[in-house]
Amino acid sequence: MDLFISMAAFALAASISPGPVNLVGLASGMQYGFRAGMRHVTGATAGFTVLLIMTGFGVNALLHYLPSLIGTIKWAGAAFLLYMAYKLAIGDGRLATAKSTRGPSMYSGAAMQWLNPKAWLASLAGMGAYVGDGSTSLIWTFAAIYFVICYASLASWVVAGMFLRRHLGDPERMRWLNRVLAMLLVLSTVYLIRE
Numbered sequence: 001m002d003l004f005i006s007m008a009a010f011a012l013a014a015s016i017s018p019g020p021v022n023l024v025g026l027a028s029g030m031q032y033g034f035r036a037g038m039r040h041v042t043g044a045t046a047g048f049t050v051l052l053i054m055t056g057f058g059v060n061a062l063l064h065y066l067p068s069l070i071g072t073i074k075w076a077g078a079a080f081l082l083y084m085a086y087k088l089a090i091g092d093g094r095l096a097t098a099k100s101t102r103g104p105s106m107y108s109g110a111a112m113q114w115l116n117p118k119a120w121l122a123s124l125a126g127m128g129a130y131v132g133d134g135s136t137s138l139i140w141t142f143a144a145i146y147f148v149i150c151y152a153s154l155a156s157w158v159v160a161g162m163f164l165r166r167h168l169g170d171p172e173r174m175r176w177l178n179r180v181l182a183m184l185l186v187l188s189t190v191y192l193i194r195e
Contacts, residue, residue: 004145007130011146014122015153018184021112021119022157027181028104029161036103037158043109045151048119049143050110055123056131056139076115082186089182 016022021044028037062069113119126146131138164177 003130004141007126007142007145008149010126010129011149012153014118014126015146015150016156019118020116021109022154023181023184024104024109024112025154025157026161026164027178029158030165030177031161032103033165034158034162037161038155039106040104040109041151041154041158043104043106043111044113044154045109045147046106047110047113048123048150049147051113051119052123052127052146053139053143056127056143078117079115085182085186089179 025037025040025044028040126142127139130142
């Protein structure tokens with residue numbers, strides 16, 4: 001039981017801490033509302049869980065033999081995150097209506113995780129710490145625990161964004177907040193690529 005609590009604590013700390021995927025969840029809740037934000041959450045959670053499972057079943061070994069892939073993943077991820085920051089920064093500050101846009105897709109949420117250096121570090125560290133012996137049942141258990149906690153953590157960022165939406169309905173305020181979020185996304189990207 002202590003192992004499962006430790007897995008859950010690791011998943012919570014890695015999932016709820018600010019990062020690129022969380023910031024996009026916050027912005028999605030603010031700009032597009034709950035449904036669109038939850039598409040992002042669902043895609044990001046599923047994408048991370050698949051990454052975690054693949055790491056548990058051998059991506060770690062592959063990256064050991066082909067370390068150049070780590071650099072490729074890191075730079076592709078940085079480019080994608082900077083693109084997301086750019087999209088936030090150029091927003092006009094008007095809140096989306098149901099007719100005007102759908103917001104982020106499940107696919108973009110999953111792609112963010114696969115291109116997110118924080119996600120790769122969390123999956124490699126988590127699997128290394130909890131499933132070092134390669135136990136199949138522990139891989140699936142850790143992935144299930146992580147899925148639930150990741151989904152709830154990312155959803156909390158969407159809900160926080162919805163709260164901000166109610167209090168920042170003015171387009172000028174939203175423009176400034178979008179730019180602050182874009183800058184935070186850029187800073188988190190710079191931090192992640194320096195690791």
